[in-house]
Amino acid sequence: AQRVTQPEKLLSVFKGAPVELKCNYSYSGSPELFWYVQYSRQRLQLLLRHISRESIKGFTADLNKGETSFHLKKPFAQEEDSAMYYCALRANAGNMLTFGGGTRLMVKP
Amino acid sequence: NAGVTQTPKFRVLKTGQSMTLLCAQDMNHEYMYWYRQDPGMGLRLIHYSVGEGTTAKGEVPDGYNVSRLKKQNFLLGLESAAPSQTSVYFCASLRSGDYGYTFGSGTRLTVV
Numbered sequence: 630a631q632r633v634t635q636p637e638k639l640l641s642v643f644k645g646a647p648v649e650l651k652c653n654y655s656y657s658g659s660p661e662l663f664w665y666v667q668y669s670r671q672r673l674q675l676l677l678r679h680i681s682r683e684s685i686k687g688f689t690a691d692l693n694k695g696e697t698s699f700h701l702k703k704p705f706a707q708e709e710d711s712a713m714y715y716c717a718l719r720a721n722a723g724n725m726l727t728f729g730g731g732t733r734l735m736v737k738p
Numbered sequence: 739n740a741g742v743t744q745t746p747k748f749r750v751l752k753t754g755q756s757m758t759l760l761c762a763q764d765m766n767h768e769y770m771y772w773y774r775q776d777p778g779m780g781l782r783l784i785h786y787s788v789g790e791g792t793t794a795k796g797e798v799p800d801g802y803n804v805s806r807l808k809k810q811n812f813l814l815g816l817e818s819a820a821p822s823q824t825s826v827y828f829c830a831s832l833r834s835g836d837y838g839y840t841f842g843s844g845t846r847l848t849v850v
Contacts, residue, residue: 638778661837673781673828675838715780724769724788724832725796726839728780 631656633718635729642706643737650701650732652690652716661719662699663726664690668712676701676714686710706736740764744829744842751819751849759814759845761829767840769832770812771796772804774825775844781828787812819849 632655642648654660664676677685679692679699690701699716716729742763751757761770768789773781773796783796785804793804801823803815812831816823826846830839 633780635780663837665839672843673830673839673841678837719837725771725783725786726781727797728773728782730778730780 631660631718631720631727633716633727633729635714635716635732637732638730639733639735641735641737644708645705648701648703648706648710648734648736650714650716650734652699652701652729654697654699654716654718656697656718656720658720660692660694660699662690662692663717663719664688664699664701665715665717665728666712667715673715706734708736708738710734711736742829742831742840742842744827744845746845747843748846749848751816751847753819753821753849755819756815756817757819757847758816759827759829759847761812761814761831761842763810763812763831763840765831765833765840766809767831768809768834770806771830771832771839772802772812772814773828773830774798775828776825784814784827819847821849823847824849 634653662679666676667673688703717726745760771786772784787793787806790809829842
């Protein structure tokens, strides 16, 4: 069975500081990993996908199969980045997503 | 194009009461999902459907039933509500071959 762990429930940083939201996973197959974000009073939405290897809103995430991690990083946090972030892993059957417990990012002015 | 619509948005139930949450999508997506969101536990899959007329159990199905009689609708039922079912419920849909879920705005359910 797959499992996604986000060890930090809350991460508080100052504007302009680097941010790293941690995500570790366990899965017996080849993983497909995502980051979803939920801004205040908005719907949960896809932020990025590991296969795309792109930067969205300044965020990047690299899949490290050796460490079974998919940490989300941004070099300079902005106040508008404050949100709830979920790491998720997709299993093949049924295209189901398994979510981590989430990390609330607070960016202080 | 409304995307994924959940009704109701809020509800308070007494223990033992029943209710149905409706999820409707207008994107002709094949896959639909019901998750519950609890603090510190993220989103946990309750039930899902890979197509009209089919449903399957997720991680936490006990106490819930679902139906997908029409492709655009996915109903989540609570036959006898319990305080442990107090949660925020999210519906999501996915087009076959795609990878990004479209989420509804959620239903906040309180069972007293």
